[in-house]
Amino acid sequence: MPFIDLKTQYQALKPAIEERIKRVLEHGQYIMGPEVAELEERLAAYVGSRHCITVASGTEALLISLMALGIQPGDEIITTPFTFVATAEVIVLLGAKPVFVDVEPDTGNIDPRCIEAAITPKTRAIMPVSLYGQPADMDEIADIARRHGDIPVVEDAAQSFGAMYKERRSCNLSAIGCTSFFPSKPLGCYGDGGAIFTNDDAIAQACREIRVHGQSKRYIHTRVGVGGRMDTLQCAVVLAKLDRFEWEIGQRLAVGERYNRMFDNAGVARIVQRDDRSSVFAQYTVLLDNREQVQAALAAQQLPTAVHYPVPLDHQPAYRIHASAEGCPTALRLSQRVMSVPMGPDLAPEQQERIVAAVAAAVRS
Numbered sequence: 001m002p003f004i005d006l007k008t009q010y011q012a013l014k015p016a017i018e019e020r021i022k023r024v025l026e027h028g029q030y031i032m033g034p035e036v037a038e039l040e041e042r043l044a045a046y047v048g049s050r051h052c053i054t055v056a057s058g059t060e061a062l063l064i065s066l067m068a069l070g071i072q073p074g075d076e077i078i079t080t081p082f083t084f085v086a087t088a089e090v091i092v093l094l095g096a097k098p099v100f101v102d103v104e105p106d107t108g109n110i111d112p113r114c115i116e117a118a119i120t121p122k123t124r125a126i127m128p129v130s131l132y133g134q135p136a137d138m139d140e141i142a143d144i145a146r147r148h149g150d151i152p153v154v155e156d157a158a159q160s161f162g163a164m165y166k167e168r169r170s171c172n173l174s175a176i177g178c179t180s181f182f183p184s185k186p187l188g189c190y191g192d193g194g195a196i197f198t199n200d201d202a203i204a205q206a207c208r209e210i211r212v213h214g215q216s217k218r219y220i221h222t223r224v225g226v227g228g229r230m231d232t233l234q235c236a237v238v239l240a241k242l243d244r245f246e247w248e249i250g251q252r253l254a255v256g257e258r259y260n261r262m263f264d265n266a267g268v269a270r271i272v273q274r275d276d277r278s279s280v281f282a283q284y285t286v287l288l289d290n291r292e293q294v295q296a297a298l299a300a301q302q303l304p305t306a307v308h309y310p311v312p313l314d315h316q317p318a319y320r321i322h323a324s325a326e327g328c329p330t331a332l333r334l335s336q337r338v339m340s341v342p343m344g345p346d347l348a349p350e351q352q353e354r355i356v357a358a359v360a361a362a363v364r365s
Contacts, residue, residue, distance in 0.1 A: 001342055001351060003304040004184045008346040009248075013240055020236035033232035039239050040195075046242075049172045049197040051204035054230035055211050058158040058180025061194040063090040064228055065154050065176045066125065068206035071096050075124040079156075080110040081312040081319075082331040083129040087156050088313045088322070096124070100314045102328040106272045108285075108338070109136040111330070116144050125152045130160035130170055132271055132308070133186065133252075134279035138165055138173040154178065158194075159282035161187050162249045166276050171197040181230075181238055186252065186280040187245055189234040249280055251345035256281040258352055259341075266360035271338075283308050284343040286359060291339050297362035298341075303355055306340045 010017065024033060036054055044052035055061045071077070073095030079087055081100040088098040101114035110128045126145055128136040138155065145151040153174035157163075160170040161179040171177030179185075181193035196207050206223065209216055214225030256279060263270050269287040273279045285308065288294050295305050312331045314323035341355050 001303060001355075003306060003342050005342075005344045005346050006183060006188075009241075009244075009344075012346075013244055016240040016243060017237060020240040021233060024232050024236050030232050031229060033235075035232050035235040035239060036230065039235040042239070042242060043195055044197065047169045047172045047177070047197050049177070050199045050201070051197065053196040053204060053207045053211065054235060055194045055196060055207075055228045056230055057192040058178060058182060058185075058194040059086040059090060060211070060226065060228040061178035061180070061196045062086060062127075062154070062156060063093065064207050064210045064226065065178055065196055065203075066090055066094055066096070067210050067224070067226075068176075068203050069125060069152055069154075071124055074122065076120060076122040077125045077127055078115055078118050078123060079127040080129050080131075080331070081314040081323075081328050082108055082309060082334060083131065083156065083313065084158070084309065085313060085316065085319075086158075087127060087129055088319055091127075092319070092322075097122075098313070098319065098322050099123070100312075100322065100324060100328055100331075102330045103334065105330050105334070107134060107136075107274065108132060108271055108334055109134065110141075112137045112140040112144060115141060116148075119144075119148050119151070123148070123151055125154055127154045127156055129156040129158075130163065132279065132285055133160050133163055133282035134271075134273055135160055135163055135165040135170045135173060135277050142174060152176065158182075159185065160280060161185065162245065162280045164278045171195075172199075175200060176203060181234065184282075186248070186282055187238065187241060189237045189241075191231075191234050193230045193234040193238065195230075248345035252281045252343075253278065255343065255345065255347050255352065256284060258349060259284050259343075259356070262352060262356040263359070266356055266363075268356075268360055268363055281343050283340040285338050285340045287334070287337045288339055288363065289337065290363065291337060293365075294339060294359060294362040297365070298355075298358050301358055303358055304342060307338060308340055309338075310335055
């Protein structure tokens with residue numbers, strides 16, 4: 001059983017994917033070809049934002065967004081330590097400081113109650129992460145940001161594209177939304193890719209220029225930039241997958257809800273989903289006190305597992321210097337307990353039953 005079943009998805013989409021790739025090979029515009037503009041238009045319409053700017057990866061989306069906001073050395077960005085390293089990596093690359101605050105014990109998302117106390121005159125942005133496919137408490141975070149001088153909020157939505165929050169799409173919940181099209185994401189390409197969403201014309205223009213080395217037009221560099229374009233072939237793959245995406249989201253919701261019932265009945269703790277939002281279940285995650293033993297038991301039955309994430313960023317060697325004196329105890333505790341099990345739109349009920357039975361038995365033993 002694969003942890004993420006991309007082969008079944010490919011078989012369902014094979015004709016469409018191959019046709020899309022063939023068109024790119026025939027027209028030969030591998031960089032900034034017509035599929036790039038087509039994908040941006042469709043993604044913006046899907047999310048409901050004015051602008052979509054495709055970029056080379058989810059990491060580039062975050063980096064370019066912060067560059068567009070003018071983040072400088074010495075600035076502070078409030079974020080969570082319970083995330084993939086890219087969230088803090090881009091902050092440090094710009095010479096700014098990640099200010100880590102703790103997370104909610106039941107969702108793993110950044111705790112809005114911890115944000116306000118971390119704001120200083122140097123705070124230039126707040127970067128919540130929509131972990132495991134579920135948006136953070138974006139309205140509460142926005143209220144805090146407004147009370148402190150309209151601090152820009154950048155949603156790291158690498159795992160939550162397609163999720164809803166109070167009848168709005170993830171990526172269109174703040175000044176900027178960033179997502180990833182890494183192959184294992186809910187909407188993935190066959191390499192690296194990502195996108196930035198915004199309703200601000202000036203931010204959109206800055207992002208478009210930054211992704212092509214700061215060019216406002218050919219060989220005219222009006223700002224410092226990067227080589228951050230998403231290539232045409234990867235855009236073609238995402239375009240082919242978009243036609244199945246709504247069905248996949250429905251399936252992910254059904255699979256996730258089925259898991260919820262099964263694990264609840266088995267008495268296994270799990271990450272919860274709030275009533276005012278949906279999760280696209282980029283990962284399905286349970287909470288264990290004997291994780292290593294459970295993982296070993298499942299491995300013996302050829303059932304894959306993963307841990308997202310085993311070491312919070314404020315405990316990572318490269319980022320420990322940015323840890324606060326009080327630390328983030330909830331994030332640390334979650335990092336010791338979380339375990340993700342196979343998840344995807346094509347996961348069959350009988351596969352879920354096997355997984356849940358194996359986890360429950362290992363927990364009891």
